[in-house]
Amino acid sequence: MMQTITTNTLEDTMYYKEIPVFTYKITYPSFTTTCNGDASESINNHYAQLAQKTQGYGRKVLYAQAAADAKYPKSPRPFPTYTLDVLYQITYNTGCITSLYTDTYTYAGGAHGQTIRTSDTWDFNTGKRIRLSDIYPLTPASLYQLQKSMEEQVKERLKANQGIYFEDYRSLLQDTFNANSFYIQPGMVIIYYQQYDIAPYSTGLPEFYIPVNF
Incomplete structure (x- = not known):
């Protein structure tokens, strides 16, 4: 089906x-x-x-x-x-x-x-x-883990390309997080941010990959 x-x-x-x-x-x-x-x-x-x-x-x-x-x-x-x-x-x-x-x-x-x-x-x-909270628990503990996972993904990307995120990306990840800004792929939730939220225009729309079971 x-x-x-x-x-x-x-x-x-x-x-x-x-x-x-x-x-x-x-x-x-x-x-x-x-x-x-x-x-x-x-x-x-x-x-x-x-x-x-x-x-x-x-x-x-x-x-x-x-x-x-x-x-x-x-x-x-x-x-x-x-x-x-x-x-x-x-x-x-x-x-x-x-x-x-x-x-x-x-x-x-x-x-x-x-x-x-x-x-x-x-x-x-x-x-x-379907809301993000239907797939991924939005508790303080899980939101902390989500934040850490996104920070790690940014760090990895900055190793390959300096300057593709704003320097204060850690606080911006929290401040501009939107629980409606997600879609799913098989076994994965993708959280995205709008242009300029956490990165310069040239970076586009940053995406973060969170493995889930659903």
Whole structure:
């Protein structure tokens, strides 16, 4: 048993006068399941509504910003097209459990864009999200162990590449920890941090691997 996944896409290029100022591509999943049809319907509605909302934000807010920038006489030519890209990745799909993350990349002028990651782990029996605390006990003792494990992984990576984390990464690992920022792979929970949380832009989105039994 597992879920069958179909990819849906919303995409367009929008113009100001004859200049392509904004382009977007939003991909999102829809599921069929042998577990619980009502659950898959509610999860599918969640992703469809989210995609529509993201598209609306792009077409109204980002397009308006891009068109205003393109109007500006001193804006560079060719105009650096504003971009909104939403891409999802399935990381686990076994039995009635599916886990995935979605990266939303926005470029709105400047040196580089920004990526924000979100993630969901679903139980297709109930239609509800599985929380990190359902897989990994969030007690003071286990959180301490989690912190130590992530610190060790950072130390190992710094041996190979100096400067890929901020110097105060130990306190930042705690301060910016988000219990919703995880997804699962077989035998593993992956905890991730957003850009700039604990590391420079060039490091991307740091991930930490925690073995679990589930």
